Amino acid sequence: MQNADIARTFNQLADLLEIQGANAFRVRAYRSAAQTIEGLSAAVSDMIERGEDLTTLGGIGKDLAEKIETLHHSGSLPALDEAGKQVPAGLIELTRIDSLGPKRVKALYDELGVDSLDALKQAAREQRISALSGFGRKTERKILEEADRLHQQAGRTRLDEARQAAEGLRHHIEQCAGVEQVVVAGSYRRRRETVGDLDMLVVAEDGERVMAHVGEWQEIERVALRGETKTTVHLNSGLQVDVRVVPGESFGAALYYFTGSQAHNVAVRKMAVARDLKLNEYGVFESDEQLAGRTEEEVLAQVELPWIPPELRENCGEIEAAQAGKLPELVTRDDIRGDLHMHTTATDGKASLEEMAEAGRRQGYNYIAITDHSQRLAMANGLDAARLREQLADIDELNERLKRFTVLKSIEVDILEDGQLDLPDEVLGELDLCVASIHSRFNLDRERQTERLLRAMDNPHVSLIAHPTGRIVNGRDGYELDMQRIVDGAAERGVCLEINAQPARLDLRDIHARMAKEAGVLIAISTDAHATDQLDHMVFGVDQARRGWLEKDDVLNTRTLPQLRKALKR
DNA sequence: GCCGTTTTCGGCCCGACTGTTTTCAGTCG
Structure with missing residues (x-):
């Protein structure tokens, strides 16, 4: 049993629990444990063989340590089998459809017996979905469209391929009047070997104008959503791009926030909360007063951390190293x-x-x-x-x-x-x-x-x-x-x-x-x-x-x- | 399910957008 197998099992269980309507924090605990295990350099199975205590790992307590050992020894997890009896595992696939989350999937299953992609499409075509409370005609149409798209959707995109798309769109946005800066954040900036989508950050006063300009890019297949400060587009290559416009005084906070990783952000935001501060993509705030936001350095200084290179932001020890003044001087x-x-x-x-x-x-x-x-x-x-x-x-x-x-x-x-x-x-x-x-x-x-x-x-x-x-x-x-x-x-x-x-x-x-x-x-x-x-x-x-x-x-x-x-x- | 410089109980990160609503739930990142 490899680390990736254990992580996948926990993520599956989290998906099923979420559809069941389990406590959201409990669900999060499984996902966070999965993330921890995936980020480990040592094999968990070797750690068990050596008799090491798994509860020393962050986010893994007595219960999850036992579940990992069960998985290691038997290759399966009774809790997962049990959850699979409550809701069919096929429902997990349905949550991959854009705009369909656990709540709606559960409702569709309970009300209409929808337990597969085919059943979902049929229900949509027969307009049984829009008849449900909370669902309307637009949602029904969208579900049908997205269900058809699911097949052609690629997984994660290799970094070098993402770079081509990112540089093209970045250049296009830079041509828009009033744009001061365009940066690609997200896993692209952390230089992961693959990216799920692109997160682009634009510093400009007039968000509407930028949103309209983005929509004119020749490589766009369609615009999935568009608001005043955020738009999501799908490129012909299949890559999804989120573009957000932020004011200059929030640029550092936004860059930090949208660079992630999520696990890193959550950990740092907890540090802000412990100091009675609020940290979001607009800055660091004490009640309503903005204390920082223009640069990443000043944002991190509010939680007494030095700047951390994006490549390290995976919540795999970089925060502790930063606190101890022991961040590595990375090779260039x-x-x-x-x-x-x-x-x-x-x-x-x-x-x-x-x-x-x-x-x-x-x-x-x-x-x-x-x-x-x-x-x-x-x-x-x-x-x-x-x-x-x-x-x-x-x-x-x-x-x-x-x-x-x-x-x-x-x-x-x-x-x-x-x-x-x-x-x-x-x-x-x-x-x-x-x-x-x-x-x-x-x-x-x-x-x-x-x-x-x-x-x-x-x-x-x-x-x-x-x-x-x-x-x-x-x-x-x-x-x-x-x-x-x-x-x-x-x-x-x-x-x-x-x-x-x-x-x-x-x-x-x-x-x-x-x-x-x-x-x-x-x-x-x-x-x-x-x-x-x-x-x-x-x-x-x-x-x-x-x-x-x-x-x-x-x-x-x-x-x-x-x-x-x-x-x-x- | 985890965790502890206020806590062994009661918290747990935060905001934009959409659609279906008359004030908000669901989804996403």
């Missing part, structure tokens, strides 16, 4: 001195050795490492020892011509099923660094996959494990791994782990990067570029590193070349 793109993972035309890259070097230099780097694939990856035209040695000679020749820039000799060597490497040790010994990774047999069980990676790290030539979990964002889960053992194993052996900066990989993910930092494992942030323009992906890797609390010293490729060579010695 400017700290990066080189890129340690990229391919050339020798295998499946699109650019030559020399073109990659030139592109690396244009990034402002001091060095890059060329890491083409090894022979096992036949479809990528992987290198055998002889072809690798040819490339090494080419690199020597290139380095003699380059000034104040170094191309490091490397390889992305395949890790075979038994943990052996795909090239002989003697040729690996001729490299500056050896990057190893898995490209096959993703389906081994957890124990064997973990052993496989540990065996690979046993090879003294291995410097770095690339995309350690093999996951693809919105694509596939990583292979089964005991991450704690991988991280501890890397720490013992002096092996580094990669944050692969491809927006589709971002592997390690944030919580595992943080786990590695805590174990003292150095992280390389690398683009895995297969073309020169993909070196630009470095920013996504840096964002992910920041979400993992990494500082400059935690990152291998912030080092100068001599420091790097030293750090690579095992």
